[in-house]
Amino acid sequence: MTGELRTTRHIVVMGVSGAGKTTLARRISELTGLRFAEADEFHPEANVARMRAGIPLDDADRWPWLRDLAAWMAARHAEGVSTVLACSALKRSYRDxxxxxxxxxxxxxxxxxxxxxxxxxxxxxxxxxxxxxLDSQRAILEPLGPEESGMVLEVALSLEELVAAVSARLGLPPALDVHVDVL
Incomplete structure (x- = not known):
């Protein structure tokens, strides 16, 4: 398959902490084969310590973390592997x-x-x-702009309803074989 162009998909399930990002992203991964990652696992220990202490992160804390997440997705793209990432992505600048x-x-x-x-x-x-x-996260949350590729879903929906909505809107049928590792 050398030289063959492969299409990858990269989905970020976003929102404030407690919205159900990880649960939904994991389920999408299970059903579609997209490679799952939890953005919280990319935080340096200093960020985790701040959050454990109830201290909100500021932008300076987030920029290196966000760049690491973008690099992770780019590396998977280069491998021909599609991804689904659970990440707060609260501000437009973070999504950028x-x-x-x-x-x-x-x-x-x-x-x-x-x-x-x-x-x-x-x-x-x-x-x-x-x-x-939660209040500090809600205060900085910037909804998706009309020019941003995405959708907004109500957290009160069941997991099955959320998965069905994502699959229908993004064209991700169950068992979609998009996870291809390059040897």
Missing amino acids: VLRQGPPDVEFVHLDGAAELIRERMIRRTGHYMSASL
């Missing part, structure tokens, strides 16, 4: 950095009532992101 990775990035913004998201955050265990940071 992510778009500097592979040639095309599509966004799925999970949005909904703060009360529902806060309740989810309080119930979950083993995550360093405190529910106290």
Whole structure:
């Protein structure tokens, strides 16, 4: 297959912490074969320590992290591997950095009532992101612009409804074979 051009897809499931990004992105990965990554796992320990302490990250904390995520997607694109990334991507400028990775990035913004998201955050265990940071995330959230490739979905929908909406809108039928590793 040397010299053959392969098309890849790169989807970022975005929104505030507790919106269900990881759950949806993992499910999309399972059903389609897109390579999954959790953006939180790319944070340096200093960022994690700040969030554990309830201190919101600022842009200076986020820029290197976002560049690492864009580089990860670009490397997968170069390998011919499609991806789905769970990442907050709260500001347009953050999404602009992510778009500097592979040639095309599509966004799925999970949005909904703060009360529902806060309740989810309080119930979950083993995550360093405190529910106290939800308000700071909502304050900086910039919705997708009309020129940005993506869609907005309501967090109150069931996982099955979310997956069906993403599959229909982005043309990702179940068991789509887009995950090809280059030897």
